[in-house]
Amino acid sequence: AAVIVGGGWLFVKNRSRAGGEEAFALLFQAEKVEQSAAKEAEAQGGDVLKVMTTWGADKKKDYEDKLSKVIQEYPKTAAAAVAGLRLGRFRYAEGRFPEAADAFKGVADRVTTDDYVVYKAMALDSLATTFEAQKNIEEARKTFEAALGLKDNPLKPLAYLGQARSLKQLGKKDEAKAAYEKVIQEFPGSPYARKA
Numbered sequence: 429a430a431v432i433v434g435g436g437w438l439f440v441k442n443r444s445r446a447g448g449e450e451a452f453a454l455l456f457q458a459e460k461v462e463q464s465a466a467k468e469a470e471a472q473g474g475d476v477l478k479v480m481t482t483w484g485a486d487k488k489k490d491y492e493d494k495l496s497k498v499i500q501e502y503p504k505t506a507a508a509a510v511a512g513l514r515l516g517r518f519r520y521a522e523g524r525f526p527e528a529a530d531a532f533k534g535v536a537d538r539v540t541t542d543d544y545v546v547y548k549a550m551a552l553d554s555l556a557t558t559f560e561a562q563k564n565i566e567e568a569r570k571t572f573e574a575a576l577g578l579k580d581n582p583l584k585p586l587a588y589l590g591q592a593r594s595l596k597q598l599g600k601k602d603e604a605k606a607a608y609e610k611v612i613q614e615f616p617g618s619p620y621a622r623k624a
Contacts, residue, residue, distance in 0.1 A: 451507030458494035477521040509535050509547035529558045549583040569594035585611050585620035
């Protein structure tokens with residue numbers, strides 16, 4: 429998915445919140461599994477997610493169970509948002525798009541605080557990208573619009589680009605052009621503006 433990235437500074441900020449320490453400790457168990465995949469990928473000169481998709485069924489289930497446990501036990505924490513994004517990313521990499529969409533939607537639905545807007549933005553962008561992968565362009569368009577409606581969305585240029593892409597695929601070329609123009613106007617000189 430397009431925006432499944434880390435947010436280390438948010439980890440530090442949110443560890444001290446109620447349940448945060450325990451939630452991140454639980455998340456660390458899944459991170460240890462990812463670290464072994466990262467070492468293997470480095471040795472092979474490959475991609476971590478590709479390595480993870482070659483795991484056996486038991487290891488995949490263990491990884492997903494660890495992430496799911498964080499989400500179930502600490503649903504309103506930053507750790508749960510990170511776990512949901514990672515779960516969606518893993519399912520997306522495996523081509524399990526409906527399950528990936530569920531994970532991303534879960535993050536978007538659970539994040540209710542402005543402090544975690546970046547997680548909600550990442551979830552919506554990833555959800556829309558998942559809809560695109562499924563050729564469900566109308567749902568992708570609606571999801572990019574929802575992302576554009578987020579207050580202080582740090583990924584707004586990506587949402588505009590996604591909206592333009594989906595509008596273009598729906599044959600709404602004038603609206604797509606307007607979305608591209610908004611990127612150029614609102615983010616002049618940026619890599620997003622050049623792409624637009």
